[in-house]
Amino acid sequence: MSGQHTAYLGLGANQGNRLANLLQAQQYMRARMTIEKTSSYYQTEPMGYEDQPKFLNMVCRVTTELGPEDLLHFLKRIERRMGRWPSFRNAPRTIDIDILLYDDLILESEELTIPHPRMHERAFVLVPLSEMEPGLVHPVLDRSVETLLGGLRHWGVAKQCMRPRPTHDVQQEKPRVPVCLSRVGVTSLQRNVRFGNGEGSELFQASLDLFADLNSDQAGVHMSRFSVATEELVHNLTRVPTPDIESLAGNLSRQILKDQGAVRSEVHITARSPLGKITPVSGKFTEELYNLIGIASSTAERTRCIIGVTVEGMTVCPCAQEMVRSNSRDILLKEGFTEEQAERALNAIPIASHNQRGLGTLLIGSDVRVRAESLVHIIEASMSSETYAILKRPDEFFVVNKAHRNPRFVEDVVREMLRLLVDTFPDLPDDTFVLARQENLESIHKHNAFAERFGLMCDIRRELAGEGVNPIRPISMDEWLKS
Ligand SMILES: Nc1ncnc2c1ncn2[C@@H]1O[C@H](COP(=O)(O)OP(=O)(O)OP(=O)(O)O)[C@@H](O)[C@H]1O
Ligand SMILES: Nc1nc2c(c(=O)[nH]1)N=C(CO)CN2
Known part of the structure; x- marks a missing residue:
């Protein structure tokens, strides 16, 4: 496969500084893709294995020249770089990056399934995805993200406000020095x-x-x-x-x-x-x-x-040039040139300065x-x-x-x-x-x-x-x- 491909990636973290991990992963990803759009960040209840901390999830749309397998390998290398090692399915992790969709591709190999085999049952994927593109269609199920989300009973996701909310407006305060x-x-x-x-x-x-x-x-x-x-x-x-x-x-x-x-x-x-x-x-x-x-x-x-x-x-x-000229004139006169000859010579050649x-x-x-x-x-x-x-x-x-x-x-x-x-x-x-x-x-x-x-x-x-x-x-x- 060559040229640019559009993929949707799902990111999740529930260990360490979750937001910092998601941002770091995106910074690493940019080396091989352009992140075109990102969803908000969502705090989500753990699914699958429930006895673990809550996740922070988000999805993004990227364009990349990488083929699907190369993309998977690149993302796995980022996961490892960020301290994630193979563990059991649904285990806590510093970072998880899944390929949700890749163009309209339908693929099922030993190491890779596209669309992601569990994306349609996961509110932590569908809620951010539908915030970004509600009309996006799942190429196997032939339903929009919005419709798939409507079919889920329990969501357990909450949009996170990442902006600090200051309690007062410092810029409007009276200055300490009244000038x-x-x-x-x-x-x-x-x-x-x-x-x-x-x-x-x-x-x-x-x-x-x-x-x-x-x-x-x-x-x-x-x-x-x-x-x-x-x-x-x-x-x-x-x-x-x-x-x-x-x-x-x-x-x-x-x-x-x-x-x-x-x-x-x-x-x-x-x-x-x-x-x-x-x-x-x-x-x-x-x-x-x-x-x-x-x-x-x-x-x-x-x-x-x-x-x-x-x-x-x-x-x-001009000042230094005049001094050089006058000095050159003296030299010429000393050498036996007449006043008139010296003047002619000095007019004929450039003078240093x-x-x-x-x-x-x-x-x-x-x-x-x-x-x-x-x-x-x-x-x-x-x-x-x-x-x-x-x-x-x-x-x-x-x-x-x-x-x-x-x-x-x-x-x-x-x-x-x-x-x-x-x-x-x-x-x-x-x-x-x-x-x-x-x-x-x-x-x-x-x-x-x-x-x-x-x-x-x-x-x-x-x-x-x-x-x-x-x-x-x-x-x-x-x-x-x-x-
Ligand atoms: N679309 C896909 N995106 C990412 N990995 C996939 C995909 N399809 C298959 N895999 C395979 O699944 C393996 C396990 O993936 P991972 O470690 O992310 O699992 P998990 O996060 O515990 O569970 P889940 O796959 O349900 O999110 C990967 O090594 C990869 O080969
Ligand atoms: N809320 C939430 N639950 C999960 C997540 C996740 O990213 N968010 N990832 C899992 C395995 O990929 C299993 N469970």
């Missing part, structure tokens, strides 16, 4: 998210930070329930594709606002995204990963969204849609050189040469990003929020170098046009999101 909190949240929640539309969607690995600002009557309590509610919300909203990262951030923030009765909510999503590129000289295809960023903030009145990217590139230090991996970030808050890929290209073009995941020798030379002909400080990169942004998107409205940031992982220092500019598009445009600086302090991202 109000401003906001609560969940950070670094890792999820796979889908972006796309009806025609197709792509899977991205994402990290989410979610916050709710508390109003005065909530501010005194803990709100740690937030994390449970939020995990569920994120699970539900990320199962289906969303058109883009800002829509997902917006949907999440609106829902948190509603669910938590918060004054304001804020969601930050970072997703690792691929972008295809061709290497500059060898023409090889490479896939670069960059961080796609979606931020949303919701109040009862409005939702503000920001989209952006963080991209890696390379910068060369230290260089670093730079992280450039551009964030845009606007109702006008900006493609993330466009921002990636703007950031890359603002550094000394873009970098590539794959570099053949000629590409490596190209990147080093380009970077050394194009030295830039972090401040230069930020200014260049803004110049290119304004030039590339002349239609972005004046009230668009912009943040440009460069962080260099310095190679000759132990610290990073950092520069940032945030504010409104109208002010940046005015400055770029040489029309002066707005005397009012530029609006920060936090202020813009809250405005």
Whole structure:
């Protein structure tokens, strides 16, 4: 037999920690099958040999590639691994796993009978099975599980509530330290998210930070329930594709606002995204990963969204390059070159300097849609050189040469990003929020170098046009999101 088969398995335990045994058995089973559905857990009176502790029973539906005999042997090995050794029929056990049904198979061999020869007379099998699939038909008796159960006189089974029931709600209690909190949240929640539309969607690995600002009557309590509610919300909203990262951030923030009765909510999503590129000289295809960023903030009145990217590139230090150049000039003069010859030589060849991996970030808050890929290209073009995941020798030379002909400080990169942004998107409205940031992982220092500019598009445009600086302090991202 090959392919996938559907089987129903009955599990029982009446020794040791019964629930732990049933859960452990399922964990072992997953190595060779997918557990598609499980019933509740039932406390059941022992049948057959009655002088023994009560059982905990459950059934599950699985799919497996194992044939019936191999499945039986696999299950028996799990039973042995869990400390069950052959004993008398119906004896107490740490775990018992029976094959109840296997596709529509009817089989009777020396070691295996399918359907299980006693399943139709056992309430500890039929009750959980009918909870899961009442209409399932016994292929030999040609009756549904529900009908078979109706024919049993004594059941002796009781559904178990496995959830702990706390006597009081700790999260609603007055805190021991009487200080109000401003906001609560969940950070670094890792999820796979889908972006796309009806025609197709792509899977991205994402990290989410979610916050709710508390109003005065909530501010005194803990709100740690937030994390449970939020995990569920994120699970539900990320199962289906969303058109883009800002829509997902917006949907999440609106829902948190509603669910938590918060004054304001804020969601930050970072997703690792691929972008295809061709290497500059060898023409090889490479896939670069960059961080796609979606931020949303919701109040009862409005939702503000920001989209952006963080991209890696390379910068060369202009300051060190100037020192090397001046030193090289002195050497050339000492060697007998004239001032003019030395200058010509220095202009003709690249000059050494230290260089670093730079992280450039551009964030845009606007109702006008900006493609993330466009921002990636703007950031890359603002550094000394873009970098590539794959570099053949000629590409490596190209990147080093380009970077050394194009030295830039972090401040230069930020200014260049803004110049290119304004030039590339002349239609972005004046009230668009912009943040440009460069962080260099310095190679000759132990610290990073950092520069940032945030504010409104109208002010940046005015400055770029040489029309002066707005005397009012530029609006920060936090202020813009809250405005
Ligand atoms: N459908 C089946 N599922 C599991 N074992 C089966 C099945 N049909 C036959 N057997 C055989 O029954 C043997 C005894 O099984 P097991 O030790 O589970 O018995 P038991 O749990 O004491 O009683 P019961 O079979 O009534 O549940 C197994 O070694 C196996 O060869
Ligand atoms: N309640 C209950 N009784 C049993 C069980 C069981 O799993 N539950 N298993 C048996 C032998 O497989 C015999 N008797």
